Amino acid sequence: MDSKVIVTEHARKRLKDFRQDKITTTDIMLAASSIPGRIPTATRFRGFFAKSGRMFDIVAKDIPSGRLVITIIGK
Template structure:
């Protein structure tokens, strides 16, 4: 299973009102659902938190695993 790394920036963004009701487990599930290899930072759209809150995220694959750079709540 691929290791998901959530940056400090993304964790900080989860505290903002716009990302309210999105938690780390939602991010991990969403990041694992993206197939293939992501060599450059790419925005992926249309994820749904367990609370029903839609969000996008910017992800890149690095040697250590899949790096979640930021979260964008809708």
């Protein structure tokens, strides 16, 4: 996907929580851009791995200005 990935303020705040420890914004951007096709409604995508090895899910949807990452769920 060529359009940009937008990480919401809520998602950035979640990265500070213990459950999302060792997951970086770069990990999220790579995960979101690796999802093929269009995402018309907010959808949870499971099973991504951060560079640190931590597993996480993201909730994302496509908007006119790019792919919006709504939240992150650490495992």
